[in-house]
Amino acid sequence: MAEAVRIGLLGCGTVGGAVVLLLSQQQEAIAARTGAAIIVTRIAVRDLNRQRNLPIADEVFTTDAQAVVDADDVDIVVELMGGEEPAGTLIMRALERGKPVVTANKLLLARSGHKLYAKAATAGVDLAYEAAVAGAVPIIKPLKESLAGDQVTRVVGILNGTTNFILTQMTEHGADYSTVLKDAQELGYAEADPTADVSGADAAAKCAILASLAFDTIVHADDVFTEGIEQVSATDISVADRLGYVIKLVGIASRCGEEIDVRVHPTFLPKTHPLASVSGAFNAVFVQAEAAGDLMFYGRGAGGEPTASAVLGDIIDVARNLQQNATGPREMMLHASNIRPIGLLQTQYYVLLDVDDQAGVLAGVAAIFGDHNVSIAQVWQEGHEDAAQLVLVTHRAQEQALRATVDGLRTLSGIRRIASVMRVESEVFA
């Protein structure tokens, strides 16, 4: 056994800095656990002159990331730069050189994970990525290890803290989306350009990683049907509340026979569901497995320290394996998955219509639903002067039938606007 396991860090932003600090604070405890000191020997950064206040000598820093990967005094490469490139090339290079890698790079894994997993397997080294999904929440290890003897049937996750923060604020204060987004940006919960979060793209990447692991198949970020929260209104939230639901942006991945259903969109969730009470910037992943039943994992999905905690857990695992000339479990992604087209989804729907407050409109609406064989579970109309809002919740229906229904509504006189259409998940949790 080596006396020290040497880390080469790629990137030293919020997470990288937190990893360095945590490693130094927990130095003795970690050495006792792994039987070797874990030390950072090289750090690749973009800007050598940035003030960092880390307990690391200046000569450890370099702008040459490839040199860090190649260095003889680096045993494990920890990639925290983010983005697809050059991170992907650097990780591939490390694996090819027989160096295990720890990464938090969800985007890269959601797009090229299967290639990296295959390379790690061929090279006989570890590739660990607990921090890539849901920050500090252990979810990769439970799916890869704890449930290795079980059959996962469904994963539902609140995977993006920014959107959960915004929806929670909208729910608690009855505020509308644009006001809350502005607040979230001022508080640092949302970026100046919030697109990756609010469009659902960030959640979709994480959902792809979880679906791949849960179902032992390749799910690419582009396979995930994705809708963001930009269209969610204060009215939608108050209607949901009255019906016993909260609106959450969730990633859902289910096994449906030979197909995989995988999607990210705002969803009506029953208030009684464990995910419904996950508020603010927290993340949570709900897992259904055949033998284990329902499981949920909850915690901070972002931030320097929480993410660093997960990265360090991985580093310690990988270091222990390295000391023993062993490796952790492998992904079993043998083939691309058969993604079920969104049109074939079967779920319940909520539809909100702005209508003229006059006789016959409801009858016309009901007829169009009936024409498409979409059965209405609940309907409720509220008048505002000469206009009214019509709320409909359907029984389980097929998405393509619902879409055809909505197209039909567009042509109906007396309907001013299709204000909202959203999926309702209730029976699936029964």
Added chain:
Amino acid sequence: MAEAVRIGLLGCGTVGGAVVLLLSQQQEAIAARTGAAIIVTRIAVRDLNRQRNLPIADEVFTTDAQAVVDADDVDIVVELMGGEEPAGTLIMRALERGKPVVTANKLLLARSGHKLYAKAATAGVDLAYEAAVAGAVPIIKPLKESLAGDQVTRVVGILNGTTNFILTQMTEHGADYSTVLKDAQELGYAEADPTADVSGADAAAKCAILASLAFDTIVHADDVFTEGIEQVSATDISVADRLGYVIKLVGIASRCGEEIDVRVHPTFLPKTHPLASVSGAFNAVFVQAEAAGDLMFYGRGAGGEPTASAVLGDIIDVARNLQQNATGPREMMLHASNIRPIGLLQTQYYVLLDVDDQAGVLAGVAAIFGDHNVSIAQVWQEGHEDAAQLVLVTHRAQEQALRATVDGLRTLSGIRRIASVMRVESEVFA
């Protein structure tokens, strides 16, 4: 690498049977994951004649547990008999012979875990026990591995499904303890002799295991201050509800400087806390760590299949390690812990008094609280004919001061009965 990893099972009740079935259903997936078939070669049972309906040949069964441990065709011993003996001796024997062990035996680990962990370390083999705490919920692995680089400060768990089922029923139906217990027994959620569950002993054993792991120290089941739910009344639950709390039997383990605070008792938890919505027979463990922040793990805490799922996860881990001549992480229990006496606990308290409905009683009660420096946060009196109930919630106070206060109340005229005293956890979650 061997072509097959051979399992010797000690005990074949509900969990053992479920493990055998799951292993046979998932045979191919498991072989693909571990690179070897996992097969059950020997099973020790008490009664050879019991009908089992398992896909296992008769000659696999024996009543000689020691022979299973010693057998040349057993690579991993899986102990699912429960109880301290003979399980403890058999596990020790397996470890001494260099055979890794998987167990779900919480009682044994809570009483003799440190000796078994030390023996496993000396022998250089794995001892895995995910199923010993919270059934299917991965909590051992997160504490031992995911948080290995972090510092856990506090663990709070709903660790016993029977008592959580009873308290949930009492809360939902306003029913009293004895009625609900009878229902729970009829439904199979409580045993004919429910003592181990309702007294808190089962939760205390699990709490001891978690505290040991979380704080890298030896915590024995007897170290855990334990109160059961037998005294919780329908009134307590409705008072809690009005004040914004639910009553849960929780195990709490905290690091307090050099001391460990570890206890199991019914507790007022704020309704907004993630643990508050854990209902029915579910278990959940809430973990606070310095870098990771708040985490929660939720799922089924008992039952054949959920427990078997966790056992199988361990078997696969251990088999993979065995194939690589490696072992998983070790417990770091270097010394007995310094348990903080319960008298030094600082928390809030709820006190319910049956009092005479007459002038001066409240003044007398308030004076006694004042005499012991226990400050009252909330007080509320309700009359019922000539009698009344007085509800008090204190600010944070020391347990010994609260106990002295209660002793003082016993001597006060106008007080008919100290109906309830319970701890309130609210600030700690702030």
